[in-house]
Amino acid sequence: MLLLAVDTATPAVTVALHDGTRVVAEESDVDARRHGELLLPAVDRVLAAAGASPGDITDLVAGVGPGPYTGLRVGIATALTFGSVLGVPVRGLCTLDGLAYAAGLDTPFAVATDARRKEVYWARYADARHRVGEPAVDRPADIAEALAGLPIVGAGAALYPEAFPDAREPLHQSAAALAGLAAELLATGAGERGGAFLPPLPLYLRRPDAQVPKNYKVVTPT
Amino acid sequence: MADEPLVLGIETSCDETGVGIVRGTTLLADAIASSVDEHARFGGVVPEVASRAHLEAMVPTIERALATAGISARDLDGVAVTAGPGLAGALLVGVSAAKAYAYALGKPLYGVNHLASHICVDQLEHGPLPEPTMALLVSGGHSSLLLAPDITSDVRPLGATIDDAAGEAFDKIARVLHLGFPGGPVIDRLAREGDPAAIAFPRGLTGPRDAPYDFSFSGLKTSVARWIEAKRNAGEDVPVRDVAASFQEAVVDVLTRKAVRACRDEGVDHLMIGGGVAANSRLRAMAEERCSRAGITLRVPRPGLCTDNGAMVAALGAEMVARGRSASAWELSADSSLPVTDPHVPAHDAVHAHAHAHAAAHAAGAARR
Numbered sequence A: 001m002l003l004l005a006v007d008t009a010t011p012a013v014t015v016a017l018h019d020g021t022r023v024v025a026e027e028s029d030v031d032a033r034r035h036g037e038l039l040l041p042a043v044d045r046v047l048a049a050a051g052a053s054p055g056d057i058t059d060l061v062a063g064v065g066p067g068p069y070t071g072l073r074v075g076i077a078t079a080l081t082f083g084s085v086l087g088v089p090v091r092g093l094c095t096l097d098g099l100a101y102a103a104g105l106d107t108p109f110a111v112a113t114d115a116r117r118k119e120v121y122w123a124r125y126a127d128a129r130h131r132v133g134e135p136a137v138d139r140p141a142d143i144a145e146a147l148a149g150l151p152i153v154g155a156g157a158a159l160y161p162e163a164f165p166d167a168r169e170p171l172h173q174s175a176a177a178l179a180g181l182a183a184e185l186l187a188t189g190a191g192e193r194g195g196a197f198l199p200p201l202p203l204y205l206r207r208p209d210a211q212v213p214k215n216y217k218v219v220t221p222t
Numbered sequence B: 001m002a003d004e005p006l007v008l009g010i011e012t013s014c015d016e017t018g019v020g021i022v023r024g025t026t027l028l029a030d031a032i033a034s035s036v037d038e039h040a041r042f043g044g045v046v047p048e049v050a051s052r053a054h055l056e057a058m059v060p061t062i063e064r065a066l067a068t069a070g071i072s073a074r075d076l077d078g079v080a081v082t083a084g085p086g087l088a089g090a091l092l093v094g095v096s097a098a099k100a101y102a103y104a105l106g107k108p109l110y111g112v113n114h115l116a117s118h119i120c121v122d123q124l125e126h127g128p129l130p131e132p133t134m135a136l137l138v139s140g141g142h143s144s145l146l147l148a149p150d151i152t153s154d155v156r157p158l159g160a161t162i163d164d165a166a167g168e169a170f171d172k173i174a175r176v177l178h179l180g181f182p183g184g185p186v187i188d189r190l191a192r193e194g195d196p197a198a199i200a201f202p203r204g205l206t207g208p209r210d211a212p213y214d215f216s217f218s219g220l221k222t223s224v225a226r227w228i229e230a231k232r233n234a235g236e237d238v239p240v241r242d243v244a245a246s247f248q249e250a251v252v253d254v255l256t257r258k259a260v261r262a263c264r265d266e267g268v269d270h271l272m273i274g275g276g277v278a279a280n281s282r283l284r285a286m287a288e289e290r291c292s293r294a295g296i297t298l299r300v301p302r303p304g305l306c307t308d309n310g311a312m313v314a315a316l317g318a319e320m321v322a323r324g325r326s327a328s329a330w331e332l333s334a335d336s337s338l339p340v341t342d343p344h345v346p347a348h349d350a351v352h353a354h355a356h357a358h359a360a361a362h363a364a365g366a367a368r369r
């Protein structure tokens, strides 16, 4: 097995290769404005580091967000296209699940990432492998009480220390964690059964900013 | 001919997800998925809505194009993609997919210019472009006069709109007349039953001291809106067909007049018209009439190739391959304001020589003015 995982839903542009036993190569860069430029060269480098070529890839996993950047679509478009050319399955994983898996906690906690506009994307976890409920987007102050006493993982926690006093590592998403989680789910079959794998399409959580125009504005001076 | 370059092109600069496949100047497939219906109620293209639609349509559209062309992706000589100009988030989907596609196949990637592609598409209809070609590009996003001595390396802007694009003016007038979005096709249809001489609307930037090749449609738009409002305020019926015909006549008159003048001034005997507004029947008819009077050969692709599509990107990509232009790097980024003077985006190591060629072209262009 050679699983390629990519995630561009957060400021991190992150890529990893997993052979079913361990992560064989990984690369991450944090630059919210250059997802499009950075992702493919990173894929090229991890394949080279593993001595592999695109044709060796057997599984594709993309972090599907939630994420506030147009870059969110870069990782998913890349994975979907690879999947089409290489004829291998493409699976989505919630980006927050990758952060939760990386945190490695075995007691309840939450994950929060920056949703911009003074909001966070967040979800609650029973432990590193089990999310409780669906991810959501909210203002930190509005969920602080509900999450009081819980450790909060991710950049969303560090950004709002008043709402989330117990901020924990890691700050940024890593495709290595996503790949590790995916490999585990594939090995046990729990991914398909338990619904951890998602369709490889973005979790937007917000509607597009678009307004139906008001009535035509008259130009004649009055 | 089997030895001509086989290229797949991807276009996502606005609301059409286009994938085309060409062999040299022969069109093999032109698959399109449009999100235009999703934008209609907003009265214009909503960037985030377009980006979301591109992502969902991308792979199915590529697969449809391959099936139509009846070729194997392994046989491609390259993958071309619109690198700009256009909507940033929308371009990003196409560029990401094109990179992954080319990389997974081990084929070269060509990031190309959307405007140069609009010109090059005519090769699929009328064979190789004469050099130089004068091009009038008119759509909802652009209105430009371009001189193209070599579509792969030398495209010179002569003039452009200083406010609204021509297609934007059609959309806005359609809105004033409550005709819906997009406005071009419906105004064209109604204008056929109207009198183009019924109302004398102004011709922007046509005075002796105005920039000879620039366009302005904002004053015309306001003038038409005022005329309509005056009728409404007086409690009279608005003669929609006559307004449509007279407005369209004003736009088309200025476009063709300036294009023919540019051909005469530059000594160019071929005029190419592209972009969505090139589908307008009155523009085609008037351009035909004025060009033939001036001894200019007019080249206008069929309407389906004038609007945004993947075939035009593939056509320019095939020309890049045929002329041995440098491929793009895997770092290729979507550039929402890619200048028209960059027909493609070569890898960094090739940029240096390219920049020199450009400086020379600009100097020549400036000297001629």
Ligand SMILES: [Zn+2]
Pocket: B114, B118, B139, B141, B275, B276, B307, B308
């Ligand atoms: Zn266009």
